[in-house]
Amino acid sequence: QVHVVESGGGLVQPGGSLRLSCVASGLTFSRYVMRWFRQAPGKEREYVADISANSDMEGYVDSVKGRFTISRDNAKNTVYLQMNSLKPEDTAVYYCRADMGVDHYWGQGTQVTVST
16 A cells, blocks of 8 residues: 655744645555645645656746755655745645556645745
8 A cells, every 4th residue: 555644844944944745655666757746825736846757857936946956766665855944835735646558646735835
């Protein structure tokens, strides 16, 4: 059975940093593209970033380029999202997803709130 679990969310002031983690088990992690999404209140879920199975390619939505960095450790079945220079508009539930072909596995999400 596949489990995808995010952690690391919380309350942070504008300009601050957080690092999200996502551990995926029950699958061959090193074969999966890993993606981060987020959903703000009243808005649709949106793509944030992704990383290829062997870390040779990364992608980001324009609104986070230069502030967020995605990385992964295949030995630990973990993908990370380092978020710097956080803004109030980054407030959302952040979700991790493991993708390989038609297989997609979502985590339950972790709340990130950027506020004074």
